[in-house]
Amino acid sequence: MNTESNLIESNYRDLKKLFQKYGYKDFKFIDPEKIVVSQWVRMKCMYGCGEYGQNASCPPNVPSVSECERFFREYSAAVVFHFDKKVEQPEDRHAWSSKVNMKLVKLEREVFLAGYERAFLLYMDSCCICSECSKERENCKEPRLARPSPEAMAMDVFTTVRQFGFPIEVRTDYSQQMDRYAFLMIE
Numbered sequence: 001m002n003t004e005s006n007l008i009e010s011n012y013r014d015l016k017k018l019f020q021k022y023g024y025k026d027f028k029f030i031d032p033e034k035i036v037v038s039q040w041v042r043m044k045c046m047y048g049c050g051e052y053g054q055n056a057s058c059p060p061n062v063p064s065v066s067e068c069e070r071f072f073r074e075y076s077a078a079v080v081f082h083f084d085k086k087v088e089q090p091e092d093r094h095a096w097s098s099k100v101n102m103k104l105v106k107l108e109r110e111v112f113l114a115g116y117e118r119a120f121l122l123y124m125d126s127c128c129i130c131s132e133c134s135k136e137r138e139n140c141k142e143p144r145l146a147r148p149s150p151e152a153m154a155m156d157v158f159t160t161v162r163q164f165g166f167p168i169e170v171r172t173d174y175s176q177q178m179d180r181y182a183f184l185m186i187e
């Protein structure tokens, strides 16, 4: 781990223990200044992604790119959680994502209750808590659990996580291992 991550982590030893209690091993504390926000990410959502307009936590149901950038700058620390998986069928990805994200959102609540009032989670995939998404924010079936993904918040996840030595590559089919990342913003 680099010195900067060590320094940030030293301010959040209580949280590190909590993450370990949840069974997480592959995570790093980072400076949110290093989170890269890019317009191209939003363009990829708008053109080419089947979730656009079909998920109540994805664009266009999210803040503008500049508002996303402002949001990240309001935090002094963030935690990146790495998850990897191979799936038999592409559609198996949703059940895995839902399980991982449900556990993460419980952790976010514990972090909040520990006194970190700004705790906010970005799911490791688009919100797939419900088997069928309402598609519109105002009709969200689980508004307390809905969270955007880092990509929905215009984060360039590739550039961001590579700075910390995490693996990430474009995958050409679902039989290859996926590397996914969730972010927990803390203050």
Ligand code: SF4
Pocket: 055, 056, 057, 127, 128, 129, 130, 132, 133, 134, 135, 139, 140, 141, 142, 143, 145, 146, 147
């Ligand atoms: S909680 Fe359910 S309805 Fe709301 S955004 Fe997530 S999947 Fe869609």
